[in-house]
Amino acid sequence: MPAAPHYDFAQAVAALLAIGALLSALALLAVKQVHEQVRVYAVQSVVAAGYTLLVGIDRAEVALIVLAAFTAVIKVILIPVSIDRQITRQVSEHEVPLVVQVPMSLLIGVALAGLAYWSASVLPIHGALLPTPALGMPLALVLVGFFFMITRQNVISQIVGLLVLENGVFLATVAIAPGLPFAIGFLLLLDLLPAVLFYGVFARLIAARAKTTSIEDMAVLRG
Amino acid sequence: MAVWLVIALGLALLAACGTLAIGDRAASGWISAGAAVGAFAASLVAVFAYHVSEGRHALGGAFFLDGLSGVFLISVAFVYAVVAIYSVGYLKPGIGHVRLRRVYWPLLNLFGLALLATPMVANLGVLWVSVELTTVVSALLVTSEGSDQSLEAGWKYIVLGSAGLALGLLGIVLIYAAGVPTLGDHYTPTYSILAHAGPHLNRALVHAGFGFVLVGFGTKVGLVPMHAWLPDAHSEGPSPVSAMLSGALLAGALYAVLRLGAIAQLAVGPTYVHTLLLVFGALSLVIAAFFALRQTNYKRLLAYSSIEHMGIVSLGIGIGGPIAAYGAFFHIVVHAAAKTLAFFGAGDLLSRYESREVDDVRGVISVAPFTGVMVLVGALAITGVPPFGIFRSELLIVTGGFSRSKFVFAGLLVLFANVAFVGLYQTFHRMVLSRSDSAGRDVARLRRPEQPLMAVAMLASLTVVLVLGLWIPGPLDQLLHSAVGVIGGRT
Numbered sequence: 001m002p003a004a005p006h007y008d009f010a011q012a013v014a015a016l017l018a019i020g021a022l023l024s025a026l027a028l029l030a031v032k033q034v035h036e037q038v039r040v041y042a043v044q045s046v047v048a049a050g051y052t053l054l055v056g057i058d059r060a061e062v063a064l065i066v067l068a069a070f071t072a073v074i075k076v077i078l079i080p081v082s083i084d085r086q087i088t089r090q091v092s093e094h095e096v097p098l099v100v101q102v103p104m105s106l107l108i109g110v111a112l113a114g115l116a117y118w119s120a121s122v123l124p125i126h127g128a129l130l131p132t133p134a135l136g137m138p139l140a141l142v143l144v145g146f147f148f149m150i151t152r153q154n155v156i157s158q159i160v161g162l163l164v165l166e167n168g169v170f171l172a173t174v175a176i177a178p179g180l181p182f183a184i185g186f187l188l189l190l191d192l193l194p195a196v197l198f199y200g201v202f203a204r205l206i207a208a209r210a211k212t213t214s215i216e217d218m219a220v221l222r223g
Numbered sequence: 224m225a226v227w228l229v230i231a232l233g234l235a236l237l238a239a240c241g242t243l244a245i246g247d248r249a250a251s252g253w254i255s256a257g258a259a260v261g262a263f264a265a266s267l268v269a270v271f272a273y274h275v276s277e278g279r280h281a282l283g284g285a286f287f288l289d290g291l292s293g294v295f296l297i298s299v300a301f302v303y304a305v306v307a308i309y310s311v312g313y314l315k316p317g318i319g320h321v322r323l324r325r326v327y328w329p330l331l332n333l334f335g336l337a338l339l340a341t342p343m344v345a346n347l348g349v350l351w352v353s354v355e356l357t358t359v360v361s362a363l364l365v366t367s368e369g370s371d372q373s374l375e376a377g378w379k380y381i382v383l384g385s386a387g388l389a390l391g392l393l394g395i396v397l398i399y400a401a402g403v404p405t406l407g408d409h410y411t412p413t414y415s416i417l418a419h420a421g422p423h424l425n426r427a428l429v430h431a432g433f434g435f436v437l438v439g440f441g442t443k444v445g446l447v448p449m450h451a452w453l454p455d456a457h458s459e460g461p462s463p464v465s466a467m468l469s470g471a472l473l474a475g476a477l478y479a480v481l482r483l484g485a486i487a488q489l490a491v492g493p494t495y496v497h498t499l500l501l502v503f504g505a506l507s508l509v510i511a512a513f514f515a516l517r518q519t520n521y522k523r524l525l526a527y528s529s530i531e532h533m534g535i536v537s538l539g540i541g542i543g544g545p546i547a548a549y550g551a552f553f554h555i556v557v558h559a560a561a562k563t564l565a566f567f568g569a570g571d572l573l574s575r576y577e578s579r580e581v582d583d584v585r586g587v588i589s590v591a592p593f594t595g596v597m598v599l600v601g602a603l604a605i606t607g608v609p610p611f612g613i614f615r616s617e618l619l620i621v622t623g624g625f626s627r628s629k630f631v632f633a634g635l636l637v638l639f640a641n642v643a644f645v646g647l648y649q650t651f652h653r654m655v656l657s658r659s660d661s662a663g664r665d666v667a668r669l670r671r672p673e674q675p676l677m678a679v680a681m682l683a684s685l686t687v688v689l690v691l692g693l694w695i696p697g698p699l700d701q702l703l704h705s706a707v708g709v710i711g712g713r714t
Binding site: 178199 | 348362366374375377378381382385386389390392393396397399400403407408409410412425427428431
């Protein structure tokens with residue numbers, strides 16, 4: 001009789017974190033308030049930082065542990081707080097108009113996650129600690145982030161969608177290329193911050209001009 | 224060689240810092256133009272004086288130049304130089320509309336810096352960061368006219384561009400992961416290390432990785448169907464910025480695609496890479512040519528022409544072989560010159576007529592003869608009429624297509640280059656040569672004398688696209704051949 005597969009503690013935690021990341025992506029599709037969307041992103045970033053920390057400890061790599069700390073500071077605190085400040089400064093309506101309603105969004109989200117796992121299973125790759133297919137969860141985040149961006153007609157929501165997409169890419173990096181030199185991982189993280197500040201300035205300009213952060217009014221340029 | 228590359232980057236960086244420090248003064252323009260011309264000269268020396276064709280590392284392996292990077296480096300450096308000169312004239316009072324003048328010069332120089340760095344760097348991660356920097360900076364530049372439309376265009380650009388780049392990064396990560404079994408967990412992803420390990424890279428991961436790279440960076444190249452941001456950004460930004468986007472930014476992103484494609488083809492063979500480039504190239508060519516027929520805004524028309532030309536380059540490299548790929552790389556150089564000329568002309572028209580609509584512009588030749596001639600010549604150059612360089616490059620690609628029995632793709636190029644010619648030329652012909660109608664217009668603005676620096680920039684672009692149509696200098700010829708050796712050679 002074949003022996004039952006052996007999972008150690010770290011693998012179990014990694015599997016839980018992967019489930020957490022997936023659930024956070026789906027939760028994002030369920031909330032309509034901009035504030036809540038930003039909070040869901042913060043929770044998802046906690047998961048991303050946690051996973052990075054776990055892989056760092058498991059492989060005894062200080063670089064990854066430091067990266068996890070930076071991720072926590074920047075993605076869990078700095079970015080959500082700065083976006084929150086943007087929201088409170090604006091005259092924006094806080095509930096986002098949806099192109100696709102919540103129940104349908106959730107169904108599509110689940111289908112996208114399934115698609116991600118199915119396509120990841122084609123790639124012969126073992127991720128750090130994650131159950132195979134390791135790329136399934138990061139790809140699911142990328143797809144759901146995209147879908148969220150397309151179907152939420154609000155500037156801040158589009159930023160959140162982009163950030164979720166980048167979380168997916170970040171998790172993919174940690175999962176399948178944990179040796180990718182620290183300098184690069186760090187550069188990418190630093191790259192996020194100016195981008196978000198820039199989005200903030202931009203969103204404020206747009207809101208000040210149009211008195212709304214809805215993009216429904218931005219439809220002059222066509223064809 | 225390292226010293227020239229550092230000089231080129233250093234000049235752009237110094238100009239960015241300097242112009243930020245002194246603000247909106249006349250000196251800002253001169254500092255930027257000087258730095259950009261200096262950076263162009265330094266790039267030429269780095270590429271042509273050091274025999275980069277074989278591939279050379281510099282500065283402890285941080286920089287890498289070979290035929291492929293050389294072609295792109297001289298093109299983007301040329302565009303940066305002529306755009307900076309043109310901008311000095313364009314920003315003079317009473318000419319171009321640029322509201323955010325304080326940030327224009329620092330951003331333009333930063334944009335130049337990121338564009339110059341893109342083909343120089345040896346590391347895939349740094350390559351991604353420099354392409355990302357071009358997005359952030361150029362999106363701000365697009366909004367510098369300060370209109371609602373420019374804001375909308377900038378927003379679309381930043382959102383689509385960033386999403387595309389995130390996918391491009393995922394592609395890079397996958398290609399990195401493809402090397403882990405051979406190169407170990409910790410390796411520096413430089414081109415030469417990956418190229419050396421090429422045949423041993425994991426094929427499935429390289430397949431997936433290059434797919435993401437093409438879709439991701441392809442968004443910034445403006446390949447159809449990821450092109451939605453491009454016409455808006457090109458038409459709503461100030462004209463010198465449009466010229467820089469079209470002549471240099473699209474090329475920089477295409478460089479990233481080709482560099483990663485060169486690595487991918489070592490692992491999975493050229494057929495996969497070339498087929499993807501052929502499909503996206505042909506799609507871009509066909510769709511953009513059709514859209515060009517129905518545009519009523521002349522800057523948008525030029526934007527669709529950029530999509531068409533990026534399609535032509537992809538098609539040429541997809542066809543492969545010493546003739547078509549050579550033509551495609553030559554096309555990068557001449558397109559940079561021809562498209563800057565066309566956008567410079569469009570910027571001059573916009574400053575006189577204060578409208579982007581084709582119907583509002585009539586009889587340019589009688590109110591501003593020099594501008595009229597430049598606009599018309601620009602339209603002829605960009606649509607591939609002999610004796611201009613684009614004619615030569617397109618002819619090479621078509622010849623290469625026939626010689627490799629890719630009849631369908633060569634036929635598509637002939638057909639749709641002509642469709643685009645009809646769309647573009649008839650529009651510009653109507654604007655320039657029809658009867659003048661200045662009723663209800665500011666006649667002083669319409670008939671203002673030529674701005675000398677804008678004229679100099681236009682003449683510089685015209686000279687390059689015309690001379691290269693008649694004669695390709697030996698060193699450039701050698702550079703183009705070695706670029707073919709990097710990615711276009713075999714199928």
